[in-house]
Amino acid sequence: MRTAITERLGVEFPLFAFSHCRDVVAAVTNAGGFGVLGAIAYTPEQLDTELSWIDERVGGRPYGVDVLVPGKIDASALDRDARLADFIPERHRDFVTHLLSKYGVTGPVQPMGGSPDEFGRRVTAAGATGLIDVALKHPIGLIASALGPPPPEMVTGAREAGVPVAALVGTVEHARRQVAAGADLIVAQGTEAGGHTGEIATMVLVPQVVDAVAPLPVLAAGGIASGRQMAAAMALGAQGVWCGSVWLTTEEAETAPSVKRKMLTASSLDTVRSRSRTGKPARQLRSAWTDEWDSGQESPGPLPMPLQMLVAEGTMARVTAAAERGEPGALELANYFVGQVVGQMNQIKPAREVVYEMVSEFADAVERLARLSG
Secondary structure, three states: OOOHHHHHHOOOOOEEEEEOOHHHHHHHHHOOOEEEEEOOOOOHHHHHHHHHHHHHHHOOOOOEEEEOOOOOOOHHHOOOOOOHHHHOOHHHHHHHHHHHHHOOOOOOOOOOOOOHHHHHHOOOHHHHHHHHHHHHOOOOOEEEEOOOOOOHHHHHHHHHHOOOEEEEEOOHHHHHHHHHHOOOEEEEEOOOOOEEOOOOOHHHHHHHHHHHHOOOOEEEEOOOOOHHHHHHHHHOOOOEEEEOHHHHHEOOOOOOHHHHHHHHHOOOOOEEEEOOOOOOOEEEEOOHHHHHHHHOOOOOOOOOOOHHHHHHHHHHHHHHHHHHOOOHHHHHHOOOEOOHHHHHOOOOEOHHHHHHHHHHHHHHHHHHHHHHOO
């Protein structure tokens, strides 16, 4: 498969796999795709370790790193002389305690990746600098800004390292801002996608973004987990596809087994855009957690990013650990970021097999379309 993207990045298939799991990244890259490691879960030291692990296993094949740098955050909580946790209102702490008690969740508090303050500050341009610096010291083929225009430090460092910069968008206006900020590649992500998304569907968004940023290449994201969907995205003008959810039920995925089982039985109606995990609208499995935060009578409402992340991530780690022990209430609360394609994800497979199945189905779909015009 040859597109401008495969030629520029030196990959066999224009199939990008976003994952927080190094095993998925390596497996997809080795299968001819392009793995992209989400860096938010790691300290700079941990990220260096993860990327070194990938380097050793991909034999020089290209892969990428994705850093979360939102354009808007709760600036009042970023005073370097204060602890971020001090900005969490008592009513939100009480609500979490209430939820854990209501659903009978037991067990100790689970550690986050670094201190809560360190975790929260990673989602700022300043906080992400350490992650960007580490990433660019490795032989990566792409660095992506997941939730806002790439900061100048990212663009400058990437240019010096000869690494293209990608940026995710949910509207045409966002795409134009990303181009102005120095992005080399735009990922047009529809509302069907897991994680942070806008409100415009992929089928509508992709051709608009393709036209708006031409001649820059565009990847399509959101609602893509099969070769037929990949072919549809390419027909809309995309040079490739960016997939995240489909890898969550692979053998290598970081997804907790209890959550993976929920995904395998979920339908496409079982996701919701909710601010309950990060403070910004993010598509995830609907669960008691999203219901309680979004519409529960006692909910104080989610906090802005990054404060809601501090409230949610440590608590959800505890919930997930309890769900792994089979606690019924924890199973009700447990969830994870996933898109509407969860309704197609009903088998556990190796990531390599997912790549090959998508490419084979893509070829069949293209051949079928060619026959229509023959």
